[in-house]
Amino acid sequence: MMKRLLLLSSLLLSVAHGAPVEKTVTYEQGGVTLEGFHVYDDATSGKRPSVLVIHQWTGPGNYEKGRARQLAELGYNVFVADIYGQGVRPVPPESGKEAGKYKSDRKLFRARLDAALEQLKKDERTDGSKIAAIGYCFGGTGVLELARSGADIAGVVSFHGGLASTPGFAAEKGKVGAKVLVLHGAIDPHVKPEEVAGFEKEFNEAEADWQLTAYSGAVHSFTQKMAGDDPSKGSAYNAKADARSWEAMKVFFAEIFK
Amino acid sequence: MMKRLLLLSSLLLSVAHGAPVEKTVTYEQGGVTLEGFHVYDDATSGKRPSVLVIHQWTGPGNYEKGRARQLAELGYNVFVADIYGQGVRPVPPESGKEAGKYKSDRKLFRARLDAALEQLKKDERTDGSKIAAIGYCFGGTGVLELARSGADIAGVVSFHGGLASTPGFAAEKGKVGAKVLVLHGAIDPHVKPEEVAGFEKEFNEAEADWQLTAYSGAVHSFTQKMAGDDPSKGSAYNAKADARSWEAMKVFFAEIFK
Numbered sequence: 001m002m003k004r005l006l007l008l009s010s011l012l013l014s015v016a017h018g019a020p021v022e023k024t025v026t027y028e029q030g031g032v033t034l035e036g037f038h039v040y041d042d043a044t045s046g047k048r049p050s051v052l053v054i055h056q057w058t059g060p061g062n063y064e065k066g067r068a069r070q071l072a073e074l075g076y077n078v079f080v081a082d083i084y085g086q087g088v089r090p091v092p093p094e095s096g097k098e099a100g101k102y103k104s105d106r107k108l109f110r111a112r113l114d115a116a117l118e119q120l121k122k123d124e125r126t127d128g129s130k131i132a133a134i135g136y137c138f139g140g141t142g143v144l145e146l147a148r149s150g151a152d153i154a155g156v157v158s159f160h161g162g163l164a165s166t167p168g169f170a171a172e173k174g175k176v177g178a179k180v181l182v183l184h185g186a187i188d189p190h191v192k193p194e195e196v197a198g199f200e201k202e203f204n205e206a207e208a209d210w211q212l213t214a215y216s217g218a219v220h221s222f223t224q225k226m227a228g229d230d231p232s233k234g235s236a237y238n239a240k241a242d243a244r245s246w247e248a249m250k251v252f253f254a255e256i257f258k
Numbered sequence: 259m260m261k262r263l264l265l266l267s268s269l270l271l272s273v274a275h276g277a278p279v280e281k282t283v284t285y286e287q288g289g290v291t292l293e294g295f296h297v298y299d300d301a302t303s304g305k306r307p308s309v310l311v312i313h314q315w316t317g318p319g320n321y322e323k324g325r326a327r328q329l330a331e332l333g334y335n336v337f338v339a340d341i342y343g344q345g346v347r348p349v350p351p352e353s354g355k356e357a358g359k360y361k362s363d364r365k366l367f368r369a370r371l372d373a374a375l376e377q378l379k380k381d382e383r384t385d386g387s388k389i390a391a392i393g394y395c396f397g398g399t400g401v402l403e404l405a406r407s408g409a410d411i412a413g414v415v416s417f418h419g420g421l422a423s424t425p426g427f428a429a430e431k432g433k434v435g436a437k438v439l440v441l442h443g444a445i446d447p448h449v450k451p452e453e454v455a456g457f458e459k460e461f462n463e464a465e466a467d468w469q470l471t472a473y474s475g476a477v478h479s480f481t482q483k484m485a486g487d488d489p490s491k492g493s494a495y496n497a498k499a500d501a502r503s504w505e506a507m508k509v510f511f512a513e514i515f516k
Binding site: 186187193197200203204208209210211212213214215216217240243244247248251255 | 444445451455458461462466467468469470471472473474475498501502505506509513
């Protein structure tokens with residue numbers, strides 16, 4: 001009975017959704033042209049919950065577009081941010097340098113995050129009271145930075161993101177309005193237990209509403225198939241942690257968009 | 259559209275379920291009579307996923323019965339274990355002593371857990387391939403002990419349970435077949451960061467499939483209204499962590515009972 005109803009619901013929901021509309025969007029911050037990506041389902045009309053996606057260290061690419069499509073299929077209005085600038089799509093090891101610029105200059109990072117958020121906010125489909133941001137790796141650090149900055153959004157989800165703050169940019173007491181969900185690989189060598197403990201201390205002192213889930217066997221990049229499947233390299237795909245973290249995000253959205 | 263469908267599903271589901279059947283069940287282990295509690299929905303027939311509930315330090319009582327009813331309403335066949343023995347329903351501080359007997363004698367604890375599991379397994383409604391155990395506080399320690407013992411069940415969920423093992427009873431490599439979900443109060447003074455780290459180390463070395471979620475602002479007993487609302491006492495109800503942990507359990511069940 002339960003199964004049949006769920007099947008019925010899925011069928012009806014999939015009928016209700018068309019193919020997602022996808023648009024490249026250029027915008028600007030500090031004189032730099034940025035190139036994001038807007039995805040939504042035009043079978044629905046009117047305002048809806050909306051999600052900002054912050055990219056990993058290689059810049060917005062096919063991975064982020066894929067996630068944006070998945071989110072649009074769930075009914076969200078989605079904008080993939082560009083933190084780096086149009087055409088800046090570095091491959092490793094260059095990606096590390098480029099990401100490092102923003103990780104060490106949180107003021108600039110925040111300015112770029114804000115510019116992307118403004119793009120999403122001004123879209124006619126965005127319900128301004130129902131905005132979340134999600135991010136992967138570098139973007140997982142980014143969404144925490146949005147939360148620290150006091151951005152007026154309902155919540156953020158960090159997938160295997162770096163959790164550390166930099167001096168002068170820690171979360172402040174009473175300033176973090178966004179609910180925070182951190183999805184973490186339990187044996188991620190790039191985000192060690194001390195860093196997790198530092199995050200907890202920082203966000204406890206800020207009196208923020210946060211949750212952190214650790215997934216056994218998962219290292220860095222556990223949502224990324226292109227990371228391969230050898231955890232001993234420190235970055236690897238983990239199908240279970242990928243599926244579980246996506247479910248956790250959906251449950252979190254159900255709560256914050258209520 | 260989505261909302262209307264969900265409403266429709268809820269209405270139909272509530273029609274499909276009758277009032278839960280509730281039965282007191284006496285059984286035996288090591289010459290001691292134990293008194294558990296069996297709850298199921300008799301509007302459904304046939305085998306179904308089943309859940310063993312392990313009580314907190316005061317023994318099986320109204321709290322556990324309430325959880326059993328909630329689980330039966332979700333469609334599960336439920337058995338509330340009795341670890342202590344018929345009529346042994348201690349109030350604090352006696353509860354601490356009684357719980358301590360089992361926490362310091364894991365062999366006895368496991369024998370009582372097994373006896374309860376057998377009760378659930380032999381019930382005609384139990385689908386033996388779809389059994390989970392959940393537990394609160396003392397029972398949260400209990401379900402981990404079941405997992406450590408290599409019990410043939412799909413998964414366990416520990417709500418604010420103690421996470422430490424005792425010498426000779428640690429989880430062993432390749433022996434933990436149950437998937438493990440630990441739901442933990444991030445500032446629980448009774449289950450400190452060292453204990454969490456010890457659990458992670460133990461279950462990593464055992465190569466177990468585990469997940470741990472920490473909830474900000476939550477101390478011990480965060481699912482228990484009778485714990486009051488003053489976190490400075492070390493035990494307190496936390497409505498958000500209660501709701502979130504229950505949702506996490508449901509998502510976990512959806513995965514392990516697939």
